[in-house]
Amino acid sequence: MLLSRDQIAACVAKDLQENWLVNLGIGMPTLIPEFIPKERNVMFHSENGVVGMGPPPLPGEEDLDLISAGKGLITLIPGGAYVNHTDSFAIARGGRLDCAVLGAFQVAANGDLCNWRLPHQKSGSVGGAMDIAAGAKRVYVMMTHTTREGDAKIIAERTYPLTAGGVVSKIYTDMGVISVEANELILEGIAPGITPEEVQSATGAHLNIEKVQEISLNL
Amino acid sequence: MLLSRDQIAACVAKDLQENWLVNLGIGMPTLIPEFIPKERNVMFHSENGVVGMGPPPLPGEEDLDLISAGKGLITLIPGGAYVNHTDSFAIARGGRLDCAVLGAFQVAANGDLCNWRLPHQKSGSVGGAMDIAAGAKRVYVMMTHTTREGDAKIIAERTYPLTAGGVVSKIYTDMGVISVEANELILEGIAPGITPEEVQSATGAHLNIEKVQEISLNL
């Protein structure tokens, strides 16, 4: 059975390490924080100048001047700080993000990330994606394994406009978890009830399935 | 009679306009602030991150963490602010200094400023001079008219290592005040008791002396 969005988020959350500073792209990645164990210190960066993004505010405690990059109301954790936009991107570009978790339209076997513009569009919304993808120590992608039409999003060579070249190191989808290694894609985790062959057939690049393990949903 | 250092400082102070932000080089220019009329709002920038440098502290009120670029103890005026070094030089290079008053070894007729290294020295102390000279809206030079040996410091073409090209617009010396115009040096003010011919003979470039006026020492 395909993983739910929350289940994918839980898979990513499991891999975000103690003391990491992490940037979350808009959409699905914003589900991740609630799956981080309370005792684990993972800090979130929002590129609009928030270092130490906390959960949404309790009712009655909203502040319209405190939002995430995805424009949702948030809070600041104790010990968080506000910075301006250049300082925020100095954090991103300067290699201070241990990880960025981003959505994608396509990921190529060499780690190319395509997530800002579809080929038929005259223009796209790039936001901070190019800077963050170019600067983060690790770029993880979180997405559905295929398009709504069933087309593969993980492919041998990208056909969509590039966001950043060769940056993706891990891909989390509703079918499993794939590690992007120098010369191959390794299927590490698989959703319960799905076969490696099914994942391979939904993927446009060769997968090494030798070491695949079923994902535990008691994350 | 040659002007004293204080008298030169008073000549410069007279020309610093209401609401200007001014950077003062080390040495003689630091004498200027005490000659600014109390009612005139001239603000001083010190490149080590002080916007709104005030006079030296009263005895007992010294703070060793508050110094000028010349390393003297200072104060901060009400409404002053502290910034870091890049922001301080964004002010200087970004055209926010209405005026910089700097010392010089040589000034050429085209406004070339030489103030960081003597030709016989292997190396010099550049400090912030090149940035400030390149960025300020106006660069005024304050210096003795000649070297201790009596050589001209205002010359047709520079022979010393350059600090910034074509930037000086006014020169204040112990002999007078010279305006650097597009095609000539204009002697505007002259110290009482000195003749224009004496100034010309102490100067290595042609001076236009047609409009010279005696400097009033009741500044």
Place this chain on the structure above:
Amino acid sequence: MQNKRAHTLVEAVNVITDGMTILIGGFGGPGVPEILIDGVCELGVKNLTIVSNNAGTDKSGVARLMDVGCVSKLICTFPWAKESYVFKELYDNGKISLEIVPQGTLAERIRTAGAGLGGFLTPTGVGTDLAEGKKALTIDGKDYILELPLRADIALIKAHKADLRGNLVYHKSARNFNPIMVMAANHSIIEVSEEVPIGNLDPENIITPGVFVDSYFVTGQYKVGSGGK
């Protein structure tokens, strides 16, 4: 001392004329100078080039400025949001042009202008469509593109408090582009909620020194859409 306070909204914004390039602070809603934008709408100027992160929300902010016909070009990072339908319609009808800039690059181009620099080399965008036409350099084996400063005639800035010298502090994530944009325009105009006496802001905590501020308008009870009165 220079009085930087504009006593009316009109006085604050009437330096703006047709064809100017204007930096407008804000990211999403926070930090957008809604009231100054209201004033610009009332002026009825044309052919503005607007630099702002977003393309506006519904009919407020930058969207309102576009809706009333003041804008001929938008430089931004994220134009295609559902709430930016005003922009989309103008763009689809060929009535507005667009330059897309990556967000960190946009911030840095603005800062570069404010800092009096001539450009910078960034790894952002290397190999992408947005690098087209830009000079490429390799430094120590790493590829960069040269990005140029983005200077403007005017900056419209939202801050939290100003003192009489124009020193500014901001509020939470409403800070965003504002402290950079205020440095990069020939004339900066600040919308502030509150004016405080000199000395009220701790010099250690001032985010924008007043030397970057040309004028400020204290909004008090002003409501957007009341016509600049």
Place this chain on the structure above:
Amino acid sequence: MQNKRAHTLVEAVNVITDGMTILIGGFGGPGVPEILIDGVCELGVKNLTIVSNNAGTDKSGVARLMDVGCVSKLICTFPWAKESYVFKELYDNGKISLEIVPQGTLAERIRTAGAGLGGFLTPTGVGTDLAEGKKALTIDGKDYILELPLRADIALIKAHKADLRGNLVYHKSARNFNPIMVMAANHSIIEVSEEVPIGNLDPENIITPGVFVDSYFVTGQYKVGSGGK
């Protein structure tokens, strides 16, 4: 949560090894991490490249580090001050090499490294000896030189207060290069007068977010020259 506090001076500085490049904060006396420098002197490391605005005062700060023989190269803006006699003697005897950088360029080169950029174009130094060997570019009719990032292995920083996450505030003109240098090294070490609980520093007033801080040493009653105990 990561414990960034170094419990002894030795623990703070013993990541430093021979041949490293080290950014050292301060301008004149204010903001110089004297106690961390004391720790480095005790380590007895060799062939350090030091980046700092000044060449030290008498036998304190950077001068002490040179005096005990740790330094083979100095990158600074203002080496020839009367009080920097330790440097002068080493230089005259060919025991130390020197790179002079204009002060605004030095600050910007450090920031450029911290911001992950590859270089910047500056008008500073155009036509001077300090432009020799540097790439020249003309943008919109104005001449610039390309300056490259200055990254380091270590930054030795002096701040006023740190909280447990490593968030920093500074004190008056002791701020200077410190908030930039802390961003531009692979490992930053902070000397602070005081450690405060999380929440004690207002998030609006934090100058350096803790994400740039690798470790800090609280000086308390420590006296320079006491031998790192």
